[in-house]
Amino acid sequence: MTSRPRVDSEVGPLRTVLLHRPGEELKRLTPRNNDQLLFDSIPWVDRAQQEHDSFAEVLRSRGVEVLLLTEVLTTALADSRAHAAGIRAAVDGRRLGDNLADSLSSHLSGVDAATLAHVLISGVTFEELPAAEGASLVRKMHHPHDFAVDPLPNLLFTRDSSVWIGDRVAISSLAMPARRRETALLDLIYAYHPRFRHAARAYGAHSAPVEGGDVMLLAPGVLAVGIGERTSPAGAESLARSVFADHLVHTVLAVPIAQARATMHLDTVCTMVDRDAFVMYPLARDSLVAYTLRPSHDGSLRVDGPEPFLQAAAEAMGVEKLRVIDTGLDPVTAEREQWDDGNNTLALAPGVVVGYERNVETNARLEDAGIEVLAIAGSELGSGRGGPRCMSCPVLRDSLENP
Numbered sequence: 001m002t003s004r005p006r007v008d009s010e011v012g013p014l015r016t017v018l019l020h021r022p023g024e025e026l027k028r029l030t031p032r033n034n035d036q037l038l039f040d041s042i043p044w045v046d047r048a049q050q051e052h053d054s055f056a057e058v059l060r061s062r063g064v065e066v067l068l069l070t071e072v073l074t075t076a077l078a079d080s081r082a083h084a085a086g087i088r089a090a091v092d093g094r095r096l097g098d099n100l101a102d103s104l105s106s107h108l109s110g111v112d113a114a115t116l117a118h119v120l121i122s123g124v125t126f127e128e129l130p131a132a133e134g135a136s137l138v139r140k141m142h143h144p145h146d147f148a149v150d151p152l153p154n155l156l157f158t159r160d161s162s163v164w165i166g167d168r169v170a171i172s173s174l175a176m177p178a179r180r181r182e183t184a185l186l187d188l189i190y191a192y193h194p195r196f197r198h199a200a201r202a203y204g205a206h207s208a209p210v211e212g213g214d215v216m217l218l219a220p221g222v223l224a225v226g227i228g229e230r231t232s233p234a235g236a237e238s239l240a241r242s243v244f245a246d247h248l249v250h251t252v253l254a255v256p257i258a259q260a261r262a263t264m265h266l267d268t269v270c271t272m273v274d275r276d277a278f279v280m281y282p283l284a285r286d287s288l289v290a291y292t293l294r295p296s297h298d299g300s301l302r303v304d305g306p307e308p309f310l311q312a313a314a315e316a317m318g319v320e321k322l323r324v325i326d327t328g329l330d331p332v333t334a335e336r337e338q339w340d341d342g343n344n345t346l347a348l349a350p351g352v353v354v355g356y357e358r359n360v361e362t363n364a365r366l367e368d369a370g371i372e373v374l375a376i377a378g379s380e381l382g383s384g385r386g387g388p389r390c391m392s393c394p395v396l397r398d399s400l401e402n403p
């Protein structure tokens, strides 16, 4: 029997994870659209798939069950209600006009679950639309390569679109237009896949922006939420209210981060590598602060701080002192490796992480500090600016409290 999903820390032994093997959607990226679609260059897709297969294999070799998003989405879409909802979420009458929207919807309602999953992920260009009766101004005026349904190349970063907090799943409220439709797919998976059908929800996709890369379960009961380019103060506050109301955590640390592409999420500047240790961008070490949010007895929020992040985190976690492993000695190496996701590790257990092999200095420093680094290739995967933590959504971790 499979265990119910549950995650209450960053480093508890990882049992089940949701990944997305990149596919045709990456082939939609061109020099004209890559900025808008949030990629920094055009990935070599076959190599990206090989790198991703190796990543998944490393996880499996350590006993982690890997769920692949396309497969779980296809299973969910076998339910006719999910099938219909998936079409509704993808076909936008404001973009296509009523006639084209109707003909695309009716075409998609006749395709099988696997084909629909492919369409929902890879998108549809105007030239790929099924032939329809009569003239369409919309079809005539769009370039054949324009998207009638946008592709979702950032689905690769499953960390951001949903996050498990305790036994509840929060579907993120994604900030960037290029990613918003991802949540519709996650919503279908968690509502209709037999494995998740009974999962209770935390937060909600229609609330203020919160992205999973900003959400870190530092320890059971302690959540850190980065606030920057993607997660807004209102998002952090409403996530805090939601998790307090559900008694999922006792403390939320709201952590401001620079509003820049290089630091789009909290997990771009630090991730946990052990129960009491972070790998951290050196500039963040002394500058990160945190506001501490706790529930008051009257149901309102108490907000204290700001104080240094490491101090606030140690106190909330009940740890005397947190260990910090810098990413690189000199500022230039540190900056280069931060950009290449050196700080973005995925913990498989306390003291065991997956990291990109290219971050040589960072990985050496982690090893020196006694952390086992399972190095993976990511030259192509990294073109979307995300590392192993970004590319993984833990669904089940063993509790740290009862090893």
Ligand SMILES: NC(=O)NCCC[C@H](N)C(=O)O
Pocket (backbone or CB within 6 Å): 037, 038, 039, 154, 157, 159, 160, 176, 179, 212, 213, 214, 264, 265, 267, 268, 384, 385, 386, 387, 389, 390
């Ligand atoms: N947690 C993360 O830092 N995720 C990386 C997301 C990269 C993606 N291209 C984005 O810009 O949203």
